[in-house]
């Protein structure tokens with residue numbers, strides 16, 4: 001495959017944009033080589049600036065769950081754009097989307113829209129602190145909750161890909177209020193809670209982790225975490241920026257059968273436009289300005305163009321609930337296909353999957369937390385990534401990211417992916 005134009009565009013971008021990208025993982029630092037510049041996309045396929053067609057497994061890191069340029073979303077955006085794109089005044093469509101989200105997601109009464117997952121998580125923690133009057137939070141190593149200061153303590157995703165577990169610029173003062181626990185290790189959380197009695201406002205977690213590869217929670221862990229938080233009067237925050245409207249219409253709460261106290265959304269909820277949201281029951285949400293004292297605001301929050309994309313997306317997912325099951329079936333098929341090829345070539349690996357999230361780790365031991373994810377062999381991963389790319393398969397360019405399947409992927413695409421791996425596998429030894 002030729003990447004002439006992508007290479008030229010990347011060089012030009014580096015002149016004007018730090019590292020040539022507006023979000024670090026896009027730069028291919030973890031796998032080497034030149035990032036692919038996208039020209040357009042439709043359904044399950046990306047078309048790059050050199051004219052290559054790629055089968056897409058990242059779906060814009062989740063939002064494009066129905067495939068690219070999904071017609072109802074495009075129509076909604078186009079129609080809305082003609083009527084003006086931002087007013088700084090309330091619009092009806094904000095309520096329409098809020099109502100639909102509240103109907104789809106269990107255990108929430110109200111929702112506030114923001115512009116990104118980062119904003120959602122940042123605001124959720126402020127709300128938890130304001131509501132509880134306590135200051136510390138617990139997060140899990142390898143979980144990513146966006147790039148707000150409080151979360152850049154052993155964060156997953158791009159923050160780990162770049163080997164800067166805690167970023168310069170995050171103050172000691174901030175870091176001391178974020179306590180770090182091990183994913184899938186309830187005793188570890190219990191010990192932290194005990195050592196910081198009465199000081200912990202919230203535990204924030206990706207209910208199915210997707211930023212250190214895909215790591216499902218063990219049932220005992222997630223259930224135990226819920227019970228611990230209830231007993232100790234700690235708010236449990238599910239960061240459902242990845243899992244929301246992806247694992248089930250009601251997200252991870254519905255999928256796992258466990259309720260959180262505050263929910264964070266992003267990605268799918270915006271249908272490919274910049275939207276985040278956080279939500280909770282009335283007694284918590286009423287602490288938020290202008291009703292309550294916890295301040296939170298945004299010039300473009302609830303932007304009508306973004307809301308129209310989100311509404312078209314969620315309406316489709318709400319009406320066609322069978323999409324979730326069909327996506328899970330496709331992901332299982334891919335899982336079995338990949339496992340079959342890697343096993344037949346004797347390549348040491350682990351595959352983690354939950355719903356339509358899946359990741360492959362080149363390591364011997366089960367991947368259940370950040371440390372076991374880090375044990376994966378990155379050299380093998382690089383060969384895997386670039387090998388698949390040459391075959392026209394676009395996987396996440398980092399071992400610490402989950403794949404996100406989209407509804408436009410056909411079984412032919414999945415078969416082509418498995419066949420591609422047949423050709424790549426001999427190089428993975």
Ligand SMILES: *Cc1c(COP(=O)(O)O)cnc(C)c1O
Pocket residue numbers: 115116117118119121144145146147206210211239240241242266267276
């Ligand atoms: C992507 C992501 C975020 C951050 O969302 P942005 O829109 O990139 O700010 C937060 N939490 C999780 C779990 C995510 O996957």
